[in-house]
Amino acid sequence: MKYPTVILNGVNVRIDGAGRYNLNDLHKSAVEGGKATESQRPANFIKSAQIKRFVHELSKATKIASVKTIKGGIEPGVWGLELVAIRYAAWIEPKFEIQVYNTFVEAKRxxxxxxxxxxxxxxxxxxxxxxxxxxxxxxxxxxxxxxxxxxxxxxxxxxxxxxxxxxxxxxxxxxxxxxxxxxxxxxxxxxxxxxxxxxxxxxxxxxxxxxxxxxxxxxxxxxxxxxxxxxxxxxx
Known part of the structure; x- marks a missing residue:
């Protein structure tokens, strides 16, 4: 399946039909930019109780699943709405959060x-x-x-x-x-x-x-x- 993407640090960050960004692609982008470690993968990010509460409230507000996790298959990974993606970027590193936010704004423009x-x-x-x-x-x-x-x-x-x-x-x-x-x-x-x-x-x-x-x-x-x-x- 072909997805629309935004390019960040030379990495194509995929976006699904519901507007969720692939957080694994974001992690790869952060690694390429020297801003993330292997321990900062999306799977670890969404384990946080605070993030789970945030995801729950965002899903209620938007009426769609704000995080979608695909296990197995040809396209496994974690997908999150823009607010989740930005929060994930902040969890990785503040400068990366700014870079992600600016990239998303420019892509929408x-x-x-x-x-x-x-x-x-x-x-x-x-x-x-x-x-x-x-x-x-x-x-x-x-x-x-x-x-x-x-x-x-x-x-x-x-x-x-x-x-x-x-x-x-x-x-x-x-x-x-x-x-x-x-x-x-x-x-x-x-x-x-x-x-x-x-x-x-x-x-x-x-x-x-x-x-x-x-x-x-x-x-x-x-x-x-x-x-x-x-x-x-x-x-x-």
Whole structure:
């Protein structure tokens, strides 16, 4: 199963569907940062009577299990809501608590910004489809679904290196899910700018090859290097 993550000291800290962070990943991150010992594993942390009381009250307040322990299987470990994760970080070392808190805040800021950008990309797609429709109507040509999907995949091939169908397979995305929800911030920015440009070019009556060449030029000038740098950051 694939989990969203936040990166801390070069370690991917997984987050489950309920918003619980993997405390074993946090421990690994603290060890990598020279802030934790083997004795500070999550299993020892949750044994504390004080922590058990805290977990109980937090579970009552949030209406979900604030700590989930998985024993055995392919993904064993302890998972805790954000407040538990921060408290665990404080239990390890105060400086690590500050680092974890700042990382969580920045991750949420980036997530909110990415959501804004995804919504912008969705809104920007409507003018593109309208331009396709108006251009074909002006030429007295019929309009079929593939005329819209062809333009979308022109942009996807440039921005993502593949069609939306291949992107779904590569990232195991369901047919009813939007691929935009799986794009990185720089990918969303790239797709949005190319959509805007393509809308203008269609309105100007440019043919497919002319638009493709110009869009590739925009990609190479404005987006190729930022995308490469973003991938390096995500892989670090």
């Amino acid at each position: 980036k997530k909110a910004l990415a959501e804004i950008n995804r919504n912008t990309a969705r809104l920007e797609y409507r003018p593109l489809t309208d331009a396709i429709k108006h251009e074909r109507e002006a030429q007295g040509k019929t309009i079929a679904p593939h005329h819209f999907s062809n333009e979308a995949d022109l942009i996807n091939r440039i921005a993502l290196g593949m069609t939306s169908a291949k992107f779904r397979v590569h990232h195991e995305i369901g047919k009813k899910e939007s691929i935009r929800d799986y794009l990185t911030p720089e990918q969303i920015h790239c797709v949005t700018e190319l959509q805007r440009a393509n809308t203008v070019f269609i309105g100007m009556g440019w043919d497919f090859e002319q638009r493709k060449a110009t869009l590739m030029g925009i990609f190479n000038k404005n987006h190729r290097q930022p995308l490469i740098e973003e991938q390096h950051r995500l892989a670090a």
